[in-house]
Amino acid sequence: MPIDLHSGPPAEAVATYPQYEGAQRAVDRLSDAEFPVSHVTIVGENVRLVERILGRLTTPRAALAGAGSGAWFGLLIGVLLGIFAVSAWWKVVVFGLVAGVVWGAVFGAIAHAMTGGRRDFTSTSTLQADDYLILVDAEYADEARRLLSTAAP
Missing domain, CATH: 3.30.70 (Alpha-Beta Plaits)
Structure with missing residues (x-):
């Protein structure tokens, strides 16, 4: 058919x-x-969409997740800028990593706070x-x- x-x-x-x-x-x-x-x-x-709840999302956990994401981004930027550094390239890489962690944590916490408690959990979704x-x-x-x-x- x-x-x-x-x-x-x-x-x-x-x-x-x-x-x-x-x-x-x-x-x-x-x-x-x-x-x-x-x-x-x-x-x-x-x-159907199946959403498995992994746990409660708190502001500290959101900040920690943001710090992790920020660390990768900061490391990438630090390495890219470190390539062009004439001396002490490792300082540029470390600064990028630290700045990424700090800003990632700040933005993660702010983003979670802005939800106003409407989604205070983490989950994974799959289609079945x-x-x-x-x-x-x-x-x-x-x-x-x-x-x-x-x-x-």
Whole structure:
């Protein structure tokens, strides 16, 4: 049955997998068989956002996270400026690192305080789908089915 993705030619579902990794392996098998994989699409069905709460976010924790980010940025700037320093290049690098830590901590704390307590937690987000379809342009679908049915899992 052709599926309209609102762009490109009509496509047909040739396989369904419960995990993304299975769909990815199937496309890899097609690629290994020199199938024109530019005609393949992986579509997640019944997608949902899952947000896992990691912990409470306090102003000190926000400042610490900002200090970490600022340290990397300060180190980068210090190294870039240190390249052009004639003498004592390491002082420029250390100054960049320290300035990055201080300003990162200040901005992290201010940014958290400005939320007014509306989001006092840290989290990670992932997208999950119930199934992953392998869609192939209709003119190539039969060949993809044949290759996937004969390929080793």
